[in-house]
Amino acid sequence: MHKKGSRPPKSEDIIVEGFSLSFENRQVFNDFNINLHSGSWNVLLGRSGVGKSSLLKAIAGLLPTGSFEGTIKQKNTASLTDQISWMTQDDLLLPWLSILDNVLIRNRLCPTKKNPPLIEKKSAISLLQQLGLGASLDQKPNTLSGGMRQRTALARTLLENRPIVLLDEPFSALDAITRAEMQELTHKHLKNKTVVMITHDPLEALRLAHFIFILIGPIVCEARSFSPESSPIRNLNDPAIIQLYDVLISELSMGKMTI
Numbered sequence: 001m002h003k004k005g006s007r008p009p010k011s012e013d014i015i016v017e018g019f020s021l022s023f024e025n026r027q028v029f030n031d032f033n034i035n036l037h038s039g040s041w042n043v044l045l046g047r048s049g050v051g052k053s054s055l056l057k058a059i060a061g062l063l064p065t066g067s068f069e070g071t072i073k074q075k076n077t078a079s080l081t082d083q084i085s086w087m088t089q090d091d092l093l094l095p096w097l098s099i100l101d102n103v104l105i106r107n108r109l110c111p112t113k114k115n116p117p118l119i120e121k122k123s124a125i126s127l128l129q130q131l132g133l134g135a136s137l138d139q140k141p142n143t144l145s146g147g148m149r150q151r152t153a154l155a156r157t158l159l160e161n162r163p164i165v166l167l168d169e170p171f172s173a174l175d176a177i178t179r180a181e182m183q184e185l186t187h188k189h190l191k192n193k194t195v196v197m198i199t200h201d202p203l204e205a206l207r208l209a210h211f212i213f214i215l216i217g218p219i220v221c222e223a224r225s226f227s228p229e230s231s232p233i234r235n236l237n238d239p240a241i242i243q244l245y246d247v248l249i250s251e252l253s254m255g256k257m258t259i
């Protein structure tokens with residue numbers, strides 16, 4: 001049912017090679033390699049503390065130079081960082097701005113930048129409406145529920161309209177029904193983009209991923225990859241998906257984390 005998630009590399013793939021990273025006396029990655037597929041949803045699963053967010057940070061260029069070894073690049077691109085939008089676990093909403101102004105923050109920060117172009121206010125309002133926030137455009141973040149804050153952060157990330165999108169547990173604060181709706185909407189918005197998403201939910205991975213990477217400790221992180229055969233968004237009642245769920249759970253249960 002599952003097979004090694006390999007396909008011939010493409011020039012826009014994100015290639016992580018020989019990546020080593022330590023914090024104080026803990027080595028998180030040692031000569032780690034992974035090929036994240038362009039134009040696809042690459043979903044990272046793994047137990048808490050295995051290094052998922054650190055890997056995303058490294059891809060986003062946010063680890064200090066000299067703090068790691070190895071390379072993270074696309075074959076033909078000089079710099080990844082200006083192609084990336086990143087939704088972190090913390091929503092990073094500015095408390096003094098309304099929801100609408102928060103999602104339009106790039107226009108304030110880079111008012112004269114042509115590439116990418118300014119975000120249109122009407123697109124922002126339309127997206128916030130689709131995310132169920134149409135009645136809250138003028139509210140400040142401190143008046144929102146956790147799920148509303150998360151949807152605002154998601155809107156800000158989607159409106160960035162960059163070719164590479166890093167999502168760190170983007171749906172974790174949502175109830176099951178809203179989560180399913182937001183997954184579908186996000187999938188539609190990010191069609192053909194290179195997405196790298198972290199989740200703790202194997203079913204979410206099975207619903208959305210073209211490629212699933214399980215990061216496994218316990219000493220240093222290794223990746224195992226799977227590519228379910230049907231296309232997302234998948235029906236989770238499909239017996240083949242249920243079978244793959246069992247495989248993912250058994251892989252995840254390997255290796256006790258030493259944190």
Ligand SMILES: Nc1ncnc2c1ncn2[C@@H]1O[C@H](COP(=O)(O)OP(=O)(O)OP(=O)(O)O)[C@@H](O)[C@H]1O
Pocket residue numbers: 023024026028046047048049050051052053054055259
């Ligand atoms: N700035 C830092 N200073 C020291 N240790 C850190 C730092 N950032 C991460 N770590 C450590 O690196 C390891 C990996 O952390 P990371 O946040 O990448 O894991 P994760 O898999 O994303 O975890 P979770 O699923 O809980 O978010 C953990 O042991 C963590 O304590």
